[in-house]
Amino acid sequence: MSAALGGAPPSPAAAQIERPRPTIRVRHLSHRFGALDVLKDVTFDVGPGEIFGFIGPNGAGKTTTIRVMATLLEPMAGRVEIDGVDVTIDPAAVRRSIGYMPDHAGVYDRITVREYLEFFADAFRVPSLDVVDAVLELTDLGKIQDRIVATMSKGMKQRLQLGRILLHDPKVLILDEPASDLDPRARIEIRDLLLELRSLGKTIFLSSHILTELSDVCTSIGILEKGRLVVAGPIGEIAARLEAVRAAQAHGHAPPRHGAAPGAYGPQAHGHAPPRHGPEAATPDGAPVDPAAVDRAQAGAPPPGYGQHPPHAAAPASAGQAAYPALSQISRRKVKVRVLGDPEAAAFLVRGGPGITDVDIVAGAVHVGYVGTDVKIAEIVQHLVRSGVGVIGVEPERNELERIFLEVTQGEVQ
Template structure:
């Protein structure tokens, strides 16, 4: 491995830190620490550090040239970093790449497939290459990826979406713990994207950890539990989406209060009489500062479709614990609330017990787009 690069303070990314969970939290499935890489005289990765928890669908986001594919190739043991460390389930990818390859399934962007064989022949070929002990695994993977009806079809006759599904089937043959997917929904039509999304959710339900790179933010917001955003090779932010959104909201609130100017004649609330006494004795008064209010919790939003009168549903929700605002737009009840997602279940339970039928619940999924636009500057390398 090349000599470690220096880590000058000015080169470190001004990442927004997300507080760690309790010390008893389980070890992450994927650990990236101070990762650097350079092509020629250009640093494409600069001191990148983040964790991916077991069982997560982790979204890896950034503009073209941000360093996403380079990071993924290091994780997949295809590229050695110039400095830093990447571990998969505690195993360093540069020290024992063979062990890492047995634990991961890697699907590159625009991966090619063998066209002149059938779907079953394709999977049996790779099952043999992976030294899978029983070919019955091919049947299991065909069923899981819903390719059983196409098993005798030539790969060349399949659509782009079906070929992407076949690629996912291929990397599942050796039952990896971790799936590393580089733009799996690239160039797919809307139906194929939905099918891939549903398959990823099913795989997560089977206990897989999924590291997913994509440019389609709305798609990621539907499936991801946590994210990392890169820009110009630096980590901008990483962590659970709801925690990042809450922290950004708190930062905005703190900045707003901290920069507020006190009104004329404002006295410090903790010692108004002492300040007046010092002034009377000829002592200079200390500069007065406004009291900084505590950061406000992030407001989350959900849309409820109800049977009957939506205005009545809105009336029943207004003023409830954690309910910040309620409005009716186009027959749909829009609710702003604070607290965990269990608050949605409480709202539904409250309405159902008052004979208001619920026919649709749609959390507003704009957090990821808002986070991306807020923490990035649109810069490319």
Template sequence: MSVVKIENLWVSYGSLDAVRGISIDIPRGEVFGFIGPNGAGKSTTIKVLATLLKHDRGMVWVNGVDVSRYPRAIRDSIGYMPDFFGVYDDLTAMEYLHFFAAAYRLPISKRKGIIHDVLELTDLTHKINSPVDSLSRGMKQRLALARVLLHDPDLLLLDEPASGLDPRARIEVRELLKELKNMGKTILISSHILHELGQLCSQIGIIEQGQMVAQGSLEEIYQQLSLMRVVHVQLAGKPNGILEQIQGIPGVESVEQQVDRMSIRLHEDQTSVEDLHDEICKLGGRIHMFQPEAMDMETAFMKLTHGKTN
């Protein structure tokens, strides 16, 4: 069963349609990356899932439960982290987490152990007695993640969790999210840091002006756009005319001979990277190195969107 299922969601602010007919399906254990410019409708959609905003039309379920009919049940199964998460400066990290453990109605006998576990997971054990206002922004973000993990939710709703962080702090948050993914958490994450979402997410949705303009795995989006992948190939021995034969493989746009390798521009909607490897072998090529370039999410994003907002 899908953890998140959205069908034809519409949300309006007065006469403005902020979200216009989007649908999302997130299976258990998947990470869904929500990409779009400011004002595209990402935060609005996440707030609907978090039961903080009522929608006008469509259906929204979390774990098969209707969000609009049973908001209290939904709140027990989600961890919501907004784009700017306020923390209480007069508390220590330990006091902050104890406060929310009480708010989540966690048994008193278990709170200390649970707080220790989430602090260890977020690598904040050494800051257990530090005042919140003494923490760096990156540590505050990790503390916010520790807070949403206290009640062990099925679904994490993370709205720009790396916003405003320096490069080191972004890497730390990304590694933490990978760990949560490995733990089997289902995650919906919005971000402008596109290449990091490409490394983390199993599914991606690109939204603009409240409408989903592309959805699927990064590879599927590339195929939809007919974007080309560059594959670097190094053959053992001399080519002996094989370059011309590779040029004839369906989907190969061009073959450029470089000093120690060739660069092949490939339409993956016609021939997959794996099939290209097999075809080169069939032509008698002895492959010493075969390296497809990583997918460039920025390219897909720029081609699909026009920088417009509602």
């Protein structure tokens, strides 16, 4: 199956040695319809093997961006590259690299599922029809391959559309509202299919204004409002930057977000620079971030002196670090752990551990606040199991994407 529809995603070790070239690269993209500027200097990257969620209200400019990426619309300004190829210089090469599924795409109703896929396989000049069998298996349509398309549900038709764009084994999938108008079961099935496609090495660009359908699948996001990119990057990094802003505001070191100057979130907030990573990253005020501190936070390790001093007894920061918050505020998250037996005993075992910020019991579940990544969740579960506590459920905080969206947007439309 993987041989027919793509290889494995890049390994984490290789990504750490050298940052790969972005699969999708958008720079200073602008477009106008009449007197309306629908896109204003939009800049972002999508790395290989990512599921990138493009978020924004209706009319924000999401579909216009997608149409430019799909070579259906030429930008008035800026540059878009798909797998290193400029969409305006060689659109034919770009089309061979992408699978594009527009919102509310129609299907041919009076043929069977297999006939539909064989027709498009021929249109794509696929050398062997064996790929049709692979697509039927991947999309779970094999059992209904002889059914007339008109008799299928909306969810199955969406699966068929996904199957169609996979026939020529594209490297990049561009999906405009793929779960719109689907019932809950169909949404779950589409989500699971997207995760499977990512495991096959596909890079997926997914637009939506429904946050719940993105929160469980996206590795990175971009939020668009009134044609401007408000913020873009990995969800965890964006959340950490917002935590830094909140902490800086709490100490009087940053202006209010919604009344701030356009640069309150840095150049990336308005499409003037790619997301900042590594040593060149900075706090919202522009002060440099200590790379070692960030590495400790991402690894889930406590800051130096953790557990030795009260939280407010630390030495004063230097002038260059004044706006940077305490490490425990950079990547603080929550996880809900359900256990067999007494939750109080489980809470006692977790409380006070490295990277643990708070522990509460709510409705019989242990809610643990922690600093770090998913590695810390694994450590918590491993510690409980080794201590003889049966863990029956682990549920990370699910509202992070909603919180980010509400925090960085102002609810304005064009």
